[in-house]
Amino acid sequence: IKRIGVLTSGGDAPGMNAAIRAVVRAGFFYNLEMYGIYRGYEGMIQDDIKKLESKNIAHILERGGTFLKSARSAEFRTEEGRKKAFANLLKHGIDGLVVIGGDGSLTGAHLFFKEFGIPSIGIPGTIDNDLSGTDLTIGFDTACNTAIQAIDKIRDTATSHDRLFFVEVMGRDAGFIAINAGIGSAAAATLIPEKKMPIERLVERLKARTKAMKTSNIVIVAEGGKSGGATEIASKIKKLLPYYDIKVTILGHLQRGGAPSSLDRVLASKLGVSAVEGLINGKYDVMAGIINNKIVFTPIAKAIIGSKEVDEDDFRIAKILST
Ligand code: ATP
Numbered sequence: 001i002k003r004i005g006v007l008t009s010g011g012d013a014p015g016m017n018a019a020i021r022a023v024v025r026a027g028f029f030y031n032l033e034m035y036g037i038y039r040g041y042e043g044m045i046q047d048d049i050k051k052l053e054s055k056n057i058a059h060i061l062e063r064g065g066t067f068l069k070s071a072r073s074a075e076f077r078t079e080e081g082r083k084k085a086f087a088n089l090l091k092h093g094i095d096g097l098v099v100i101g102g103d104g105s106l107t108g109a110h111l112f113f114k115e116f117g118i119p120s121i122g123i124p125g126t127i128d129n130d131l132s133g134t135d136l137t138i139g140f141d142t143a144c145n146t147a148i149q150a151i152d153k154i155r156d157t158a159t160s161h162d163r164l165f166f167v168e169v170m171g172r173d174a175g176f177i178a179i180n181a182g183i184g185s186a187a188a189a190t191l192i193p194e195k196k197m198p199i200e201r202l203v204e205r206l207k208a209r210t211k212a213m214k215t216s217n218i219v220i221v222a223e224g225g226k227s228g229g230a231t232e233i234a235s236k237i238k239k240l241l242p243y244y245d246i247k248v249t250i251l252g253h254l255q256r257g258g259a260p261s262s263l264d265r266v267l268a269s270k271l272g273v274s275a276v277e278g279l280i281n282g283k284y285d286v287m288a289g290i291i292n293n294k295i296v297f298t299p300i301a302k303a304i305i306g307s308k309e310v311d312e313d314d315f316r317i318a319k320i321l322s323t
Pocket residue numbers: 009010011012041071072073074075076077078101102103104105106107108109111125126127128
């Protein structure tokens with residue numbers, strides 16, 4: 001391998017810049033030429049590809065977002081689009097690819113490898129933490145920190161006004177951010193997609209907490225929940241508990257931004273270097289991850305279909321602490 005192209009794709013996540021930096025620095029360390037593919041697969045199709053120098057990656061480790069920019073590309077889902085993308089890689093002589101993104105981006109990388117055989121490796125970059133083959137994905141820790149800090153502020157108002165807040169957090173179909181935010185911010189209940197909580201049970205929990213003279217009630221709702229989002233659940237509860245002063249806050253995209261936490265910087269740096277070393281050592285169509293503090297390469301096909309779910313222990317602990 002002589003020339004590696006690196007791209008970020010799908011939803012941006014804090015720590016993606018740290019991962020790009022580590023990939024590029026590792027490439028330079030091993031005397032490779034490094035190319036930035038801007039705007040994910042869309043940029044690969046439109047030939048938005050530039051050679052990277054050391055100065056391009058200076059002072060990006062600590063910044064949120066991704067300087068290579070990210071995109072969702074409908075054209076890359078078509079065979080025609082992927083052919084164009086591959087032709088552009090050939091044009092630049094790129095013979096290795098690092099894809100930083102979530103399950104969709106890695107699905108694309110897997111397909112691309114099957115069709116064209118270009119040596120490629122994935123790095124899990126998504127705040128959702130919904131990939132197997134790694135204990136944590138890049139951006140997840142920062143997103144949890146951001147959610148918890150926001151909920152702390154909401155609690156001030158909840159306590160001062162005796163209000164019941166429903167706070168919706170991100171995570172797509174996975175409840176990882178929700179369960180962590182729930183445990184880390186002493187939520188009255190946490191509703192996650194992996195477990196359906198009957199509305200009657202939530203009502204009972206809230207009534208019991210009122211009896212126990214709890215001064216504030218915050219319910220965390222994961223966006224992809226089976227019983228609906230925070231707005232839907234709040235309106236159902238409003239009908240059943242009309243005397244509660246209920247408010248809804250949707251944290252939304254603020255969870256995707258900001259400077260990466262120490263954990264995300266270190267995780268991204270380790271995975272970035274490991275991905276380049278993996279490529280050099282012939283590990284293709286795999287995702288670099290960390291399990292039990294060790295670098296592990298998992299076939300992408302396995303990492304994306306693993307349907308990682310919130311641990312039963314975490315769910316039980318959240319329940320014990322909110323009852
Ligand atoms: P996040 O988890 O943050 O949403 P993601 O990587 O899962 O990130 P997606 O929008 O699902 O985000 O995927 C990003 C891009 O990857 C898509 O816009 C598309 O270009 C490509 N992609 C996703 N799935 C496929 C697929 N089945 N075939 C080809 N390309 C795909």
